[in-house]
Amino acid sequence: MSTEPEPTEETEPQSPGTAKDADADDAEAGAAVPGDGAETPAVAEGDSDEAAGEASASDSEQGEAAAKLSEAAAELAAQKLERERIARRKAEKQGPVEAGAKLSGKAADLLAAVRAVESGDKPAATVFAEPEPPRRSAPEPVQRPRPVTADAPPAPAAQTVESVRRVLADGGAPEALVPQVAALGEGAAGRLREDPWQLLRVAGVRPEQADGFARALLGTECGPDDERRGRAVTVWLLEQAAVAGHTALELPTLTAALGKQGVPDADAAVQSTLTEAEALVFQDALDPRAPEPEEGEERPVRVLVGLERYAMAEESLADGLARLINSVPKQDGSAEDWERAADSAQGSAGELIRAVAGHGLVLHTGAEASLAEPAALLHAARELGLRAWATAHGPLGRDRFAALASGDTATTVTGLLSGTEGPGRDADGALDLDLLVVLDAPQLDVESAALLTESLPDGARLVLAGDPAVLWSAGPGRVFGDLLAARVCPQIASRRPDPGPLGELVSGIGIGELNQVEAPGKEVVIVPARDAGEAVHRTVQLVADSVPRAIGVPPEATQVITPGHGGAAGTRALNAALKERLNPGPGRFGGFDPGDRIAYSPTPGRTVSGHVVKADAEGLHLTCAGKSVVVPKERVEDSVRHGWALTAHQAAGGRWPAVVVVLPGDATQALTRPWVYTxxxxxxxxxxxxxGADQALPRAVAEIPAKPRTTRLPVLLATQVPTPS
Known part of the structure; x- marks a missing residue:
């Protein structure tokens, strides 16, 4: 396939250029292929700009202490309460999951959150040949009269901080690690002296760094066969697997990874980790629906090892889904009423309404145009008297759906769980609703999905809706994909295609074809770039000049998307160039000026877009999703970054009038079909x-699907849900 003539220096979009044909020569196909969720370019940079953090909400006009709690604290509190509820449910079962973490309380919660944070310098998931999944683009919730309240985690005691500082200095570790280690709680310094490899519990620390720290503290007692090292590296590998999207690892995969990390007896290291209850082992049948074996025969199984956090979430999710599938939905409205509502809807929207009428769990698949069908369902359900709500991945998705459904019907997942948006909870702690439609369902990881399903009251209906071709969640699991494959509930596929040249192009990508499309209105334009420097230059021209002039979309409504944060054309380089052109300034407050477009992380692994308003003694004042937020000075570096350019994972769930996708040559290994589609x-x-990716783009679309993730949800469901007829 040919492209249109190369644009002039002004990079004015000339005509409907398209990408090269997917059938073109792919002699370069020998390059290493990373997995789905790739957001790391070939060149990584050394700063970590996605560290975990909580931010204080802007509430200077409210005098009560509860109102001063941050949205991050509210969300963490909601998750803690819900996990306690899940734990109680698990305790009622005959075979509960054993406790598997030595730390507890707020220190353990914070540590678990820190581990999941994306690190800009050393992508953890590369341990398993899969680039780091970037953060989920989740919103900052809208304040409501009934927020979840809890005390924010207290700062470590001065004595704890000082003792941690001393032990880190003795081991030659950097001063910058003091806050993270001190956050592990009282006694952290003593535990670190006793077991120096516990330093691996700090985000960004790798085994070779922990080994150097251990040698400095232990001297001749330090060795690669130390049992403490084997346990710490085992847990570290399981954490990295979670960042790569796995909820557990098969035992041979884990032992092979331990060998690569210099653990001489991998089997002994795993056994020690299990004995100390720092991980759990599972034996899952390869075919859980197969008949019981004959006497004397053994059922084929696979042995997996995982962390309690994700094991608990996945088992709780399976419990909640099975409860929905196996129960009879609350009878709101007669069968005739539901049928009339279905008849009045068009096409597959009617099929969706009929399926929801008689089932507790329904899956709905489709692209952007298919959102009209959940909107029709929500309208019909409310007409029948149901308390029906929709929840989306981020504020852009929420607002887009609310415009379709009309009225106060949509929330964000974060806001719904924290209680700052939506219907709130009933006296039993369950969400006060009868029907919940989850949009952007592929973005649900096992923990978020478990919190949602366990929060539903008995008799409620759940609809998971989304486009299965987009990137999976940045967190562990592939909930939507596992459910689609399991076929344990009705699945309604929308027959509404996305219109126009863009819809045609994206639909082709979804089936592995990068087609030429006619774009008379310059809907699709290809801008060649010889190298990363030219890619940055042309991107700035497009956002600042060409797209506003030729398309009529202003810079603030144009989003740049690139595969990674580092590299010569990653988000850092692009954001620096776009700031210089669109909002130059001295950056006196942590590199930011009023008017800067930003990406803000109120909690670990979550992002919401916004703008800088001002900076003063209180901190950096932002406006995010229509809310005012104040980020304290000490949190700015960790939780705020420029946001003219995002990664595809950060952009998932949002849509913009114009998008500039930058594909530099040094990031071709990050390209997969789901990445390009998203x-x-x-x-x-x-x-x-x-x-600038040349043949890597059509090759990724044609040949590189999503990388498989190791999960247990299909097996868990198979043991609890009757075999589909």
Missing amino acids: AFSRAERHLSVVQ
């Missing part, structure tokens, strides 16, 4: 592709 489908009216 990035290209974020555009509503116009898509510019700054193409």
Whole structure:
């Protein structure tokens, strides 16, 4: 396939250029292929700009202490309460999951959150040949009169901080690690002296660094066969697997990874880790629905090892889903009423309404145009008297759906769980609703999905809706994909295609074809770039000049998407160039100036877009999703970054009038079909592709699907849900 003539220096979008044909020569196919969720370019940079953090909400006008709690604290409190509820449910079962973490309380919660944070310098998931999954683009919730309240985690005691500082200094570790280690709680310094490899519990620390720390503290007693080292590296590998999307690892995979980390007896290291209850072991049948074996025969199984956090979440999710599937939904409205509502809807929207009428769990698949069908369902359910709500991955998705459904019907997942948006909870702690439609369902990881399903009251209906072709969640699991494959409930596929040249292009990508499309309105334009420097230059021209002039979309409504944060054309380089052009300034407050476009992380692994308003003694004042937020000075570096350019995972769940996708040559290993599909489908009216990837782009679309993830949800469901007829 050919492209249009190369644009002039002004990079004015000339005509409907397209990417090269997927059938073109792919002699370069020998390059290493990373997995789904790739967001790491070939060149990584050394700063970590996605560290975990909580931010204080802007509430200077409210005098009560409860109102001063941050949205991060509210969310963490809601999750803690819900996990306690899950734990109680697990305790009622005959075979509960054993406790598997030595730390407890707020220190353990914070540590678990820190581990999941994306690190800009050393992508953890590369241990398993899969680039780091970036953060989920989740919103900052809208304040409601009934927020979940809890005390924010207290700062470590001065004595704890000082003792941690001393032990780190003795081991030659950097001063910068003091806050993270001190956050592990009282006695952290003593535990670290006793077992120096516990330093691996700090985000960004790798085994070779922990080994150097241990040698400095232990001297000749330090060795690669130390049992403490084997346990710490085992837990570290399981954490890295979670960052890569796995909820557990098969035992041979884990032992092989331990060998690569210099653990001489991998089997002994795993056994020690299990004995100390720092991990759990599972034996899952390869075919859980197969008949019981004959006497004397053994059922084929696979042995997996995982962390309690994700094992508990996945088992709780399976429990909640089975409860929905096996129960009879609350009878709101007669069968005739539901049938009339289905008849009045068009096409597959009617099928969706009929399926929801008689089932507790329904899956709905489709692209952007298919959102009209959940909107029709919500309208019909409310007409029948149901307390029906929808929840979306981020504020952009929430607002887009609310415009379709009309009225106060949509929330964000974060806001719904924290109680700051939506119906709130009933006296039993369950969500006060009868029907919940979860949009952007592929973005649900096992923990979020478990919290949602366990929060539903008995008799409620759950609809998971989304586009199965987009990137999976940044967190562990592939909930939507596992449910689609398990076929344990009705699945309604929308027959509404996305319209226009963009819809045609994206639909082709979804089936592995990068087709030429006719774009008379310059809906799709290809801008060649010889190298990363030219890619940055042309991107700035497109956002600042060409797209506003030729398409009529202003810079603030154009989103740049690129595969990674580092590299010569990653988000850092692009954001620096775009700031210089669109909002130059001295950056006196942590590199930011009023008017800067930002990406803010109120909690670990979550992002919401916004703008800088001002900076003063209180901190950096932002406006995010229509809310005012104040980020204290000490949190700015960890939780705020410029946001003209995002990764595809950060952009998932959002759509913009114009999108510029930058594909530099040094990031071709990050390209997969889901990545390209997600990035290209974020555009509503116009898509510019700054193409420096050459044949890597059509090859990724044609040949590189999503990388499999190791999960237990299908097996767990198979043991609790009757075999589909």
